[in-house]
Amino acid sequence: MSIWEYANPKKFLRTTERILPPLWLVSGVLILGGLIWGFFFTPDDYRQGSTVKIIYLHVPAALMAINAWFMMLVASLIWVIRRHHVSALAAKAAAPVGVVMTLIALITGAIWGQPMWGTWWAWDPRLTSFLVLFLFYLGYIALWEAIDNPDTAADLTSILCLVGSVFAVLSRYAVNFWNQGLHQGASLSLDKQENVADVFAYPLYACMAGFILFFLVLVLYRTGTEIRLRRMKALLARERMSDA
Amino acid sequence: MRDLRLAFRAGGGFGLGLAFFLIVTVMVPFSVGPNSATLATIAPGVLWLGALLACLLSLDRLLALDWEDGSLDLLATAPLPLEGVLSIKALAHWLTTGLPLVLAAPVLGVLLNLPAGGYLWITLSLLIGTPALSVIGCFGAALTVGLKRGGLLMSLLVMPLYVPTLIFGAEVARRGAQGMAVETPLLMLGGITLGSIALLPFASAAVLRVNLR
Amino acid sequence: MPDLGKYADTVLSAYGLSALLLLGLLVMTLRRGAKVRAELAAVEQRVKSNG
Numbered sequence: 001m002s003i004w005e006y007a008n009p010k011k012f013l014r015t016t017e018r019i020l021p022p023l024w025l026v027s028g029v030l031i032l033g034g035l036i037w038g039f040f041f042t043p044d045d046y047r048q049g050s051t052v053k054i055i056y057l058h059v060p061a062a063l064m065a066i067n068a069w070f071m072m073l074v075a076s077l078i079w080v081i082r083r084h085h086v087s088a089l090a091a092k093a094a095a096p097v098g099v100v101m102t103l104i105a106l107i108t109g110a111i112w113g114q115p116m117w118g119t120w121w122a123w124d125p126r127l128t129s130f131l132v133l134f135l136f137y138l139g140y141i142a143l144w145e146a147i148d149n150p151d152t153a154a155d156l157t158s159i160l161c162l163v164g165s166v167f168a169v170l171s172r173y174a175v176n177f178w179n180q181g182l183h184q185g186a187s188l189s190l191d192k193q194e195n196v197a198d199v200f201a202y203p204l205y206a207c208m209a210g211f212i213l214f215f216l217v218l219v220l221y222r223t224g225t226e227i228r229l230r231r232m233k234a235l236l237a238r239e240r241m242s243d244a
Numbered sequence: 245m246r247d248l249r250l251a252f253r254a255g256g257g258f259g260l261g262l263a264f265f266l267i268v269t270v271m272v273p274f275s276v277g278p279n280s281a282t283l284a285t286i287a288p289g290v291l292w293l294g295a296l297l298a299c300l301l302s303l304d305r306l307l308a309l310d311w312e313d314g315s316l317d318l319l320a321t322a323p324l325p326l327e328g329v330l331s332i333k334a335l336a337h338w339l340t341t342g343l344p345l346v347l348a349a350p351v352l353g354v355l356l357n358l359p360a361g362g363y364l365w366i367t368l369s370l371l372i373g374t375p376a377l378s379v380i381g382c383f384g385a386a387l388t389v390g391l392k393r394g395g396l397l398m399s400l401l402v403m404p405l406y407v408p409t410l411i412f413g414a415e416v417a418r419r420g421a422q423g424m425a426v427e428t429p430l431l432m433l434g435g436i437t438l439g440s441i442a443l444l445p446f447a448s449a450a451v452l453r454v455n456l457r
Numbered sequence: 458m459p460d461l462g463k464y465a466d467t468v469l470s471a472y473g474l475s476a477l478l479l480l481g482l483l484v485m486t487l488r489r490g491a492k493v494r495a496e497l498a499a500v501e502q503r504v505k506s507n508g
Contacts, residue, residue, distance in 0.1 A: 170408040
């Protein structure tokens, strides 16, 4: 029994069919629970007032925006090296989810920044790199859409993802160098001094776990959709062949 | 080397990129107003952006012509490795597009009231940075070579990849114009260019092989 | 309903927009999934009946 057995589309579909319903439930409960906990049962921050509640959306979304790209990178590598179709399709399935996460992080950040920093947008390194990440996502999705042959598309997008990752990291350093930040440091780090207080941290953990699971569920489900789509195309192609 | 000559001839729009660069630079004062202090502040950035766009617009000709007449298939089966072919293509693109832009930049700097200290740095930063633009662009062109309406898509793909180059390049020019130290961004810019030249042709060749399949 | 003070608009709009985006993504994913599933079933049926 190895993980590669899930590279078999049929096996993948059967397994996800089984594990998805409970996962939907758990992720839903975690997100809703975390948000309700955060929204209703946490105190206001003494400086930020009630705007601190936005953290329960902003941080998990930002976390997933980056990790979605990272997951696409790993999936692309697996496709390039071992050529498992499920892997390529999973990368394709993850991209739109990543876009939405990036958008949420940007939007909630802007809404929070308006009263706190006095501006919707500042060309701060973190904000800027997220905007650049957003552009990378758009290019990646556009390339998938533009190419008809699924294998060619998978190859090209994988290499774009690899090259893009390198340049995304470079951009991160470049913008760091380019402008000093307005954004606070890490909300959750091992350094206790910088950390958010425990009252805020626990619901935040719940939301983060919920977002991670939600991402996972969405990607698994969407990958299943892509597998079926691929199979349908193959069947239709075979049908045309036998007709001719 | 015959390839280089061919690419030169096929490059066709030798002056086109240059003309585009000129027109962008001329349009800028119309859009932000003729205040010379403002122009002096934004001049390095505008010159870099203009050069970048001119570079971008000339990219679709990089491989498209060879793709249409099928000579790209011949090149792929030629004894020269595809990586080498693409490096030479990128070099040809730089010689026909990048280098004229570098030479034109100081002249256009006059139009934008570029501070006296900036001329050396804008030229130097473009000289170091534009090869990276060509090599990255070559990757983008290889990605989109077989596509209809690939030009717009290519811009979307290539632009984010240009971000680090643009930031460091414009930073060198900006700091230079203001008389500040430029070593760090200059070194980073050089690093990006050298890294791109060394590694990206492999990615471009891999992508092109997929597209030629 | 907790007292959100003067930042009520800010907090509520952030939650609202995020919920909209997340739900939109969810609905689109599910609808597309259901559509593809139905189409595949139809095609498989046809292929089987054709021999």
